Amino acid sequence: MTSTALLHLRDLTVSIRTSGGATPVVRGISLDLFAGRTLAIVGESGSGKTMTAMSILGLGPPGTPLIVGGEARFDGYDLLAMPEREMRALRGRRIGAVFQDPAGSMNPLMPVGEQIREAARAAGAERAVASAKVVALLDEVGLAQVPEIAGRYPHELSGGQQQRCMIALALAGDPDLLVADEPTTALDSDVADQIIALLADLRARRGMALLFISHDLAVVSRLAQDIVVMRDGQVVEFGSTGQILQNPQQDYTKALIACTPGTGGPPRARLMTLDMIRSGTVPGPRRPTTPGDTVVSVRDLMVKYPGRGLLRLGHLALQGVSLELRAGSSLGLVGASGSGKSTLGRALVGLVAAQSGEIHINGLELAASGRRTASDRRNMQYVFQDASGALNPRRTIGQSLLEPQRIHGLPVGALEPMLAEVGLPADIARRFPAELSGGQLQRVTIARALALEPDCLICDEITSALDVSSQAQVLNVLSDLQERRNLAILFISHDRALVEHFCDRVLVMKGGHLAEEGTVMDTINASPKSAKVHETV
Amino acid sequence: MNDRLVQTLVPIGADIFRSLMIAAGIIVFSFFLIRMIPGDIVDVMGIEGTLTYGQQDAMRESLGLDVGWWQQFTAWLGMVAGGDFGASLRYGTPILDLLRVAMAPTLILGASALAIGLTLGIGLPVLACVFQKPLFVGLVQFITLWSIVVPTFSIGILSVIVFAVWLGWIPAIGNIMVPAIILGMDTAGTLAKMLHEDMVDTERAAFVRTARAKGLSRWRIVLRHILPNALTVVVALFGILLAGALTGAITMEVVFGLPGLGTLTLQAIQGRDYPVVQAVVIWLGLTVVIANLISDLVQRALDPRIGR
Numbered sequence: 001m002t003s004t005a006l007l008h009l010r011d012l013t014v015s016i017r018t019s020g021g022a023t024p025v026v027r028g029i030s031l032d033l034f035a036g037r038t039l040a041i042v043g044e045s046g047s048g049k050t051m052t053a054m055s056i057l058g059l060g061p062p063g064t065p066l067i068v069g070g071e072a073r074f075d076g077y078d079l080l081a082m083p084e085r086e087m088r089a090l091r092g093r094r095i096g097a098v099f100q101d102p103a104g105s106m107n108p109l110m111p112v113g114e115q116i117r118e119a120a121r122a123a124g125a126e127r128a129v130a131s132a133k134v135v136a137l138l139d140e141v142g143l144a145q146v147p148e149i150a151g152r153y154p155h156e157l158s159g160g161q162q163q164r165c166m167i168a169l170a171l172a173g174d175p176d177l178l179v180a181d182e183p184t185t186a187l188d189s190d191v192a193d194q195i196i197a198l199l200a201d202l203r204a205r206r207g208m209a210l211l212f213i214s215h216d217l218a219v220v221s222r223l224a225q226d227i228v229v230m231r232d233g234q235v236v237e238f239g240s241t242g243q244i245l246q247n248p249q250q251d252y253t254k255a256l257i258a259c260t261p262g263t264g265g266p267p268r269a270r271l272m273t274l275d276m277i278r279s280g281t282v283p284g285p286r287r288p289t290t291p292g293d294t295v296v297s298v299r300d301l302m303v304k305y306p307g308r309g310l311l312r313l314g315h316l317a318l319q320g321v322s323l324e325l326r327a328g329s330s331l332g333l334v335g336a337s338g339s340g341k342s343t344l345g346r347a348l349v350g351l352v353a354a355q356s357g358e359i360h361i362n363g364l365e366l367a368a369s370g371r372r373t374a375s376d377r378r379n380m381q382y383v384f385q386d387a388s389g390a391l392n393p394r395r396t397i398g399q400s401l402l403e404p405q406r407i408h409g410l411p412v413g414a415l416e417p418m419l420a421e422v423g424l425p426a427d428i429a430r431r432f433p434a435e436l437s438g439g440q441l442q443r444v445t446i447a448r449a450l451a452l453e454p455d456c457l458i459c460d461e462i463t464s465a466l467d468v469s470s471q472a473q474v475l476n477v478l479s480d481l482q483e484r485r486n487l488a489i490l491f492i493s494h495d496r497a498l499v500e501h502f503c504d505r506v507l508v509m510k511g512g513h514l515a516e517e518g519t520v521m522d523t524i525n526a527s528p529k530s531a532k533v534h535e536t537v
Numbered sequence: 538m539n540d541r542l543v544q545t546l547v548p549i550g551a552d553i554f555r556s557l558m559i560a561a562g563i564i565v566f567s568f569f570l571i572r573m574i575p576g577d578i579v580d581v582m583g584i585e586g587t588l589t590y591g592q593q594d595a596m597r598e599s600l601g602l603d604v605g606w607w608q609q610f611t612a613w614l615g616m617v618a619g620g621d622f623g624a625s626l627r628y629g630t631p632i633l634d635l636l637r638v639a640m641a642p643t644l645i646l647g648a649s650a651l652a653i654g655l656t657l658g659i660g661l662p663v664l665a666c667v668f669q670k671p672l673f674v675g676l677v678q679f680i681t682l683w684s685i686v687v688p689t690f691s692i693g694i695l696s697v698i699v700f701a702v703w704l705g706w707i708p709a710i711g712n713i714m715v716p717a718i719i720l721g722m723d724t725a726g727t728l729a730k731m732l733h734e735d736m737v738d739t740e741r742a743a744f745v746r747t748a749r750a751k752g753l754s755r756w757r758i759v760l761r762h763i764l765p766n767a768l769t770v771v772v773a774l775f776g777i778l779l780a781g782a783l784t785g786a787i788t789m790e791v792v793f794g795l796p797g798l799g800t801l802t803l804q805a806i807q808g809r810d811y812p813v814v815q816a817v818v819i820w821l822g823l824t825v826v827i828a829n830l831i832s833d834l835v836q837r838a839l840d841p842r843i844g845r
Binding site: 062063088091092093099101104105109110115118119122123153156166 | 754842
């Protein structure tokens with residue numbers, strides 16, 4: 001059996017050599033990938049899934065020596081014993097690779113066509129053949145109708161187009177195995193769907209094997225025939241996709257499935273977390289919707305960013321945006337990066353000045369210039385994406401939590417209930433941000449935002465840096481808080497499934513405009529219009 | 538397509554406009570700067586004790602130094618606008634003729650220093666990046682440390698003593714090879730340090746991993762992917778490097794007795810030969826402005842992300 005596997009790993013171990021010795025990141029992985037099949041490795045960050053793939057390709061991070069042990073064979077070749085020269089001949093020709101960050105994965109100074117041509121040449125194509133091959137490859141990945149695509153630079157393409165180019169580049173050597181490392185994580189959900197469909201289509205048409213690495217079970221389930229679940233450098237569970245999704249054996253796998261929004265139950269439901277499965281408890285009830293009075297209303301907001309330098313034009317970030325946010329409800333704001341969703345949040349709290357339009361909070365008008373009184377600021381609080389950057393590294397969590405009350409001259413409250421409200425133990429108050437996990441940090445910033453008892457909370461991509469299990473905890477905390485305090489929440493995210501799970505209403509932004517609006521049920525039932533808008537030009 | 542042309546040309550126009558403004562500033566600045574030094578040419582000659590007070594006044598009048606600065610300035614500006622830098626107060630010869638004679642050794646020295654500097658300053662980091670061996674990294678570190686620690690004039694004087702006086706390998710006056718090497722190593726050190734650091738940073742970029750995943754050779758990865766990206770940062774340094782090479786050339790000329798711009802400038806400053814100093818300062822200033830403009834334009838040409 002194993003002799004026919006295209007990729008054959010037995011007890012693969014990878015350690016990173018550090019000054020204090022070797023830190024193991026992969027502790028004995030065994031898997032088989034057969035020609036023409038799709039295998040997915042699923043795990044959270046730090047599970048060792050990327051390191052597994054990179055050690056197969058011999059593409060460790062530069063300057064960090066990897067110590068690799070066990071057995072890794074590709075088509076019979078012993079990958080671990082191969083000299084670099086022979087590995088180079090395998091890379092590109094036999095094994096192609098697509099990475100997470102399409103914008104950074106291509107040379108910014110070279111037209112994309114040239115980069116694909118270079119890959120084709122490196123894989124042994126003649127000069128004349130290589131040029132024809134670029135055209136064929138760009139056509140194959142669905143970019144043929146984009147004018148002059150081959151002559152464009154990476155920054156002139158959208159994220160989806162960049163990733164299509166990366167796929168074309170990886171296929172330039174007609175590889176037998178394509179390694180795709182989180183290829184859709186940096187993309188908006190609509191575009192990610194298209195890339196998944198493209199990968200599935202290419203794999204079937206070319207009959208190549210696909211090793212797909214992702215943290216997202218929902219994505220993986222649409223593509224893979226077999227799934228390996230990894231955690232802490234080890235295999236937790238291995239099986240066919242149906243088996244893993246319908247009948248998971250391990251608690252960790254169960255949690256991973258249950259805490260993914262979209263697969264994890266109906267909208268507004270509390271999500272299952274790993275701790276709940278361990279302790280045998282069940283998630284709380286579905287959050288009720290009782291929209292109250294209007295807390296925030298926005299009319300015809302326009303924001304223009306000034307251009308830099310001499311003779312450079314400004315950039316219109318928001319145009320004619322109107323919305324209403326009610327107490328006890330969550331309004332989702334989705335859109336591609338650069339669509340203006342974060343600018344809207346920032347304009348609300350006065351971090352950027354609006355050129356025209358009105359912002360009312362509790363019926364009172366706020367200055368468009370961004371000037372805010374202390375009480376304006378108290379009513380609306382902001383939670384940022386990067387929780388570790390939003391907390392002063394030299395202050396304890398307790399000091400950071402009490403700072404808002406000190407600034408506003410309010411009686412300083414007790415730390416314990418503040419932390420308890422976001423589900424954190426009291427002893428965290430004495431610790432420093434560096435000692436906490438990403439999920440814990442984000443709950444701390446939520447607690448800090450709530451210290452002033454605001455009516456409205458703006459959550460800007462607050463879970464995008466978190467693993468699904470931490471994300472579930474943060475969302476559950478937000479659900480509890482909204483129910484208890486009747487909070488109005490503006491929930492900004494690029495992840496449509498997440499927004500549809502958490503929010504009552506969804507606004508879609510595109511190029512600084514509101515493109516569509518509706519309740520969550522509307523947007524789910526009537527398939528979203530914007531998904532049909534093909535992102536290619 | 539037309540839109541794209543406008544988007545490309547407008548920032549270039551802005552660059553050129555900015556350079557012209559700086560050039561105008563240099564012209565004004567050069568006039569007043571030399572007058573900040575107390576005493577004019579007549580005072581300097583008076584100290585030598587050859588002139589009576591009457592002769593001094595007559596000389597000031599004939600040289601046009603008796604009127605106010607503002608009048609002198611407008612008169613001089615009118616001449617410069619017509620392309621005439623006037624005549625040397627001391628020698629009476631037209632300044633453009635003086636410059637023409639003095640320029641040749643300086644240009645040869647500056648250009649060969651820059652050539653040596655660019656070859657070593659780019660070559661060593663590239664070798665260090667391709668081979669990643671302690672030998673090449675050590676060479677980069679050596680030349681960097683050398684340029685920081687060793688001042689060009691002191692090693693210049695030392696080389697004159699060792700190679701000209703003791704060993705007699707080179708003439709004490711008029712040798713151009715040794716000062717070019719000294720200046721070149723100085724330029725190379727600054728460049729090598731920046732480029733090496735940028736190349737080590739670029740090595741970690743995702744697109745370099747892509748290049749490795751393509752199966753490209755190490756040379757190709759370095760020359761086609763790492764070096765151009767690292768150069769976009771370093772090209773901005775080019776104007777400063779040229780300025781360094783030129784000012785370095787001036788001190789080297791004095792040390793090695795070359796009849797170049799440096800020697801001319803030093804004599805003119807010491808003798809308060811105002812129009813000569815002004816002309817040299819303007820010429821050097823414009824060279825640096827033009828070098829900066831060129832490095833801006835090269836950066837634009839190298840990096841499609843700038844200014845579009």
